Amino acid sequence: MPNQSGSVYGLTILSPILDDPHAKVSHDLQIRMYLGGLKDERSPFAKVSSTHMARLAVLNDVVYVGMPACEEHLRSQYLVFESNFDGSLDEYLEKMAVEIPEDVDAVWGHCVGYPGTKSIGAFQAYMKKCQITTTFYFADVNDKTVNQTLRALQTQEAVGVFIENNQGKPAEELRQAFAAFLEALRAAPGPIPGSGLNSLGRLAAGMEGITRHE
Amino acid sequence: MSKLNETDIQGFVLRGYNLPVARYLFLEVVPHENVRLFIDKLLPTITTGEQWDNGRKPDSTVNIAFTHKGLKLMRLPEESLLSFPVEFLEGMKARGPILCDTGRNGPENWEEIWREERVHIWVAVNASTEEELESCCARIQQRIDATGGSRVIGEQDAAALKIDGQITPKEHFGYTDGFGNPDYRGFERDSQPGQGKLMPDGTWAQLATGELLLGYADEAGELPVAPVPHLLANNGTFMVYRKLHQNVATFRRYLEEKARLYPGGKEHLASKFVGRWRDGTPAELSPDQMDPSVVKDKSRNVNFTFGKDPKGTSCPIGAHLRRVNPRDAFGFNGQLINRRRVTRRGLPYGPYAPEDQPVRDDEQRGIAFMALNASLARQFEFIQQQWIEYGNDSHQGNDKEVLLGNHGDLEGRSKFMIQGTEDPKNPPFLCGGLPNFVELRGGDYFFVPSMTALKMMSTGTVDPR
Numbered sequence: 001m002p003n004q005s006g007s008v009y010g011l012t013i014l015s016p017i018l019d020d021p022h023a024k025v026s027h028d029l030q031i032r033m034y035l036g037g038l039k040d041e042r043s044p045f046a047k048v049s050s051t052h053m054a055r056l057a058v059l060n061d062v063v064y065v066g067m068p069a070c071e072e073h074l075r076s077q078y079l080v081f082e083s084n085f086d087g088s089l090d091e092y093l094e095k096m097a098v099e100i101p102e103d104v105d106a107v108w109g110h111c112v113g114y115p116g117t118k119s120i121g122a123f124q125a126y127m128k129k130c131q132i133t134t135t136f137y138f139a140d141v142n143d144k145t146v147n148q149t150l151r152a153l154q155t156q157e158a159v160g161v162f163i164e165n166n167q168g169k170p171a172e173e174l175r176q177a178f179a180a181f182l183e184a185l186r187a188a189p190g191p192i193p194g195s196g197l198n199s200l201g202r203l204a205a206g207m208e209g210i211t212r213h214e
Numbered sequence: 215m216s217k218l219n220e221t222d223i224q225g226f227v228l229r230g231y232n233l234p235v236a237r238y239l240f241l242e243v244v245p246h247e248n249v250r251l252f253i254d255k256l257l258p259t260i261t262t263g264e265q266w267d268n269g270r271k272p273d274s275t276v277n278i279a280f281t282h283k284g285l286k287l288m289r290l291p292e293e294s295l296l297s298f299p300v301e302f303l304e305g306m307k308a309r310g311p312i313l314c315d316t317g318r319n320g321p322e323n324w325e326e327i328w329r330e331e332r333v334h335i336w337v338a339v340n341a342s343t344e345e346e347l348e349s350c351c352a353r354i355q356q357r358i359d360a361t362g363g364s365r366v367i368g369e370q371d372a373a374a375l376k377i378d379g380q381i382t383p384k385e386h387f388g389y390t391d392g393f394g395n396p397d398y399r400g401f402e403r404d405s406q407p408g409q410g411k412l413m414p415d416g417t418w419a420q421l422a423t424g425e426l427l428l429g430y431a432d433e434a435g436e437l438p439v440a441p442v443p444h445l446l447a448n449n450g451t452f453m454v455y456r457k458l459h460q461n462v463a464t465f466r467r468y469l470e471e472k473a474r475l476y477p478g479g480k481e482h483l484a485s486k487f488v489g490r491w492r493d494g495t496p497a498e499l500s501p502d503q504m505d506p507s508v509v510k511d512k513s514r515n516v517n518f519t520f521g522k523d524p525k526g527t528s529c530p531i532g533a534h535l536r537r538v539n540p541r542d543a544f545g546f547n548g549q550l551i552n553r554r555r556v557t558r559r560g561l562p563y564g565p566y567a568p569e570d571q572p573v574r575d576d577e578q579r580g581i582a583f584m585a586l587n588a589s590l591a592r593q594f595e596f597i598q599q600q601w602i603e604y605g606n607d608s609h610q611g612n613d614k615e616v617l618l619g620n621h622g623d624l625e626g627r628s629k630f631m632i633q634g635t636e637d638p639k640n641p642p643f644l645c646g647g648l649p650n651f652v653e654l655r656g657g658d659y660f661f662v663p664s665m666t667a668l669k670m671m672s673t674g675t676v677d678p679r
Binding site for chain 2: 156160161163164167168
């Protein structure tokens, strides 16, 4: 199924944007302004924790590049929404409606026929009606869930620090140190999806106690 | 393609001169008509790519290049000035955030002439002896004085390191340098297997001329972005000049310290950093010991690939030469890297310090590094940003390249992973807490015009229409 790559779902939605000749500010511009205002904040999709990557864009029209191409136009402007996430589509759409209803309404409220997020069933039906088949995925998608990926990064960084602190030690000392490290790693809370990277480009959360440099 | 007109191309572009001493003169243009006269007077002395058969190799060579500011002060037409690629127009300092030239590598730590972007013209003199160098530089100075319009605001001496009275291809960390520049179509020089691009049958072929020279098709069959008119661009290229300071004391201390834990010993560890033993033996061909017979053998010393060493147990995945010239390491028979090659020039500066002689980081030692390419953005900048300062393509995550990476920005958390085997002398090993072994002291982007273009510039006849 093209929308599914292993455990990861690839969602592509094209929602036609309202064309209102009486609008003081056209609806496509209102979407752009809203999305532009998000740039310095955490993405709303961080709250929809099964998201690997999500992207919103306004598609004005197809670009005419001049002769010998023929001039064509779309029948509408579209809001393009792409997301790669874990789990089923229904669950994901429900999470969007429950976790980030204000953001979803603020964006899709400018689209034709949008029913809002109050009725989850109506929201799911609308989004599915706008769905088109996904065939290409975000290149990093590797059939691991967001949590598995973050946990692997956490482990990788922690193991690096462990090796640095312990390589060259006698076998027995190394074995004991590794047992203690493994216990600390297992007990450590997993990184929080969407919590981002710290100033060093490393996972910001979940590293305390297991990556202490000696 | 037909043979290139070597007499129209600056010799520095076509070949490494293999002359042991050099001086790079940095000129500031005084806004004045006479700078054109200086170029005109210098023109007959400029070394072209003309062949040097039968002992005709000169005792000294002269070459010239311009920053965008320099071209503006040469009063090139605005239409030509604006037609250059944006990265050249901006200059290297403005590209700092892309290149990771920040923190200890940032402009605040550069030499004043680069920090203030005062260098407009680069004049390079290479020579066979110190005397020839001095005499050639004196002749250039006379032309500068006689014509006016520019003045020397800085100079950089560089020379092949002399060890026990012998001129060597060594650099200050002790590695043998200067192997294998790419080979391009139309160039008449001896080519070695391992240069150029890898073909599906495992042989090596010349890269498209347009990867180095403007006005020719590149590996995508496209013409590189180049200024108008065509005559200004044709047979020219772009150069990045970077003064790379080497913290020799830090390097030696770090290597000693880590080698105490590394069962293969110090020289083996040093070979893991670069992917070559310090005598030049490629680790991929001889992972366990130096092999002088390989170093001397031109059919072998750059003739290797990484496809049979996917785990990096012979040459680490993050080793210097594997990161900056990955050959087939990314699959697809190496085709992903054919548009990311640069031609390197340059020489060390500062006196050679034997291993047993105490050294300090603040002593003047380093490399006057130059790279030539048709597109600074696609070639040099890509390598610097994606392969040196970021490790994703080589599956190294955020790990920077071990020797050149700007590790200071990671506050001691930068690391280099050495893959290993079950052989007790070749175990997996992690080098953590990497310091900056190399630091940037300045530089800029230059346009290296053809002889035709220089003549047009000197006579004020560049016509973009």
